Amino acid sequence: MKEYNLSDRHIISLKEEKLALSTDDLHVWYGTNEAIKGVSLDFEQNKITSLIGPSGCGKSTYLRSLNRMNDEIAGTKITGEVLYEGVDINSPQVDVYEMRKHIGMVFQKPNPFSKSIYENVTFALKQHGEKNKRVLDDIVESSLKQAALWDEVKDSLDKSALALSGGQQQRLCIARAIAMKPDILLLDEPASALDPISTGKVEETLLNLKEHYTIIIVTHNMQQAARISDYTAFFYVGHVIEYDQTSKIFTRPKIKATEDYVSGHFG
Numbered sequence: 463m464k465e466y467n468l469s470d471r472h473i474i475s476l477k478e479e480k481l482a483l484s485t486d487d488l489h490v491w492y493g494t495n496e497a498i499k500g501v502s503l504d505f506e507q508n509k510i511t512s513l514i515g516p517s518g519c520g521k522s523t524y525l526r527s528l529n530r531m532n533d534e535i536a537g538t539k540i541t542g543e544v545l546y547e548g549v550d551i552n553s554p555q556v557d558v559y560e561m562r563k564h565i566g567m568v569f570q571k572p573n574p575f576s577k578s579i580y581e582n583v584t585f586a587l588k589q590h591g592e593k594n595k596r597v598l599d600d601i602v603e604s605s606l607k608q609a610a611l612w613d614e615v616k617d618s619l620d621k622s623a624l625a626l627s628g629g630q631q632q633r634l635c636i637a638r639a640i641a642m643k644p645d646i647l648l649l650d651e652p653a654s655a656l657d658p659i660s661t662g663k664v665e666e667t668l669l670n671l672k673e674h675y676t677i678i679i680v681t682h683n684m685q686q687a688a689r690i691s692d693y694t695a696f697f698y699v700g701h702v703i704e705y706d707q708t709s710k711i712f713t714r715p716k717i718k719a720t721e722d723y724v725s726g727h728f729g
């Protein structure tokens with residue numbers, strides 16, 4: 463196993479007026495295990511940012527901390543800030559339920575509810591009190607169109623979501639997340655359980671969505687990060703070692719650990 467000097471870092475900052483979200487000296491512990499060790503990153507609006515790095519380096523932990531999904535895990539402690547519209551989302555005055563309307567999440571394994579396609583997309587809207595059938599119909603159509611699923615399901619909206627293919631289910635989960643009209647979409651390896659054709663469709667969907675949303679995605683697939691993201695952050699043992707435009711990370715990385723990782727010579 464190669465030794466890397468963890469003090470070698472290259473992390474760009476972005477202009478404040480373009481930021482959708484940022485973290486400042488974020489630390490996350492599970493009990494005594496410090497999984498994130500002081501990560502400061504800026505995320506630009508209407509761009510896709512990939513989080514890459516070896517297994518166990520903290521990518522999912524970091525992603526989950528961006529909309530407080532770690533709150534669900536007992537024994538978690540967080541310090542530092544996650545700033546959204548100038549407010550730290552961990553502040554006591556923040557309503558988590560409301561905040562997650564703005565910062566939505568899609569998980570690795572497609573997890574549609576055991577309900578119809580229509581009800582999957584409208585479920586959270588109804589929970590938030592939307593009852594108007596025309597409004598709901600419009601949101602179902604626009605969300606499924608944005609998730610590039612409408613043409614495949616428009617004649618079977620009453621069909622169970624569980625009868626869809628894995629790739630269709632994942633695009634349905636994306637539609638379900640965007641039905642709430644979030645600003646930011648967090649995705650944890652959304653295509654890892656999918657075949658190459660479905661993966662291609664999900665990637666195409668994400669590229670179309672960035673016109674309206676800021677997207678942050680964890681991926682183990684280097685080609686995927688290179689294909690779809692504008693920025694890439696390389697995580698290693700709880701630190702971000704390098705953060706830059708994706709083209710630079712993959713062609714001219716400044717740090718040896720990043721170069722070894724993206725070229726498959728790591729460790």
Ligand SMILES: Nc1ncnc2c1ncn2[C@@H]1O[C@H](COP(=O)(O)OP(=O)(O)OP(=O)(O)O)[C@@H](O)[C@H]1O
Nearest residue numbers: 492495497515516517518519520521522523524535
């Ligand atoms: N729910 C949890 N409870 C306790 N420890 C956890 C939990 N989730 C992750 N960890 C620990 O935090 C560290 C970072 O894990 P994390 O899943 O964030 O890494 P990752 O880079 O996303 O890994 P992978 O690529 O394998 O998904 C690891 O040491 C892991 O064991």
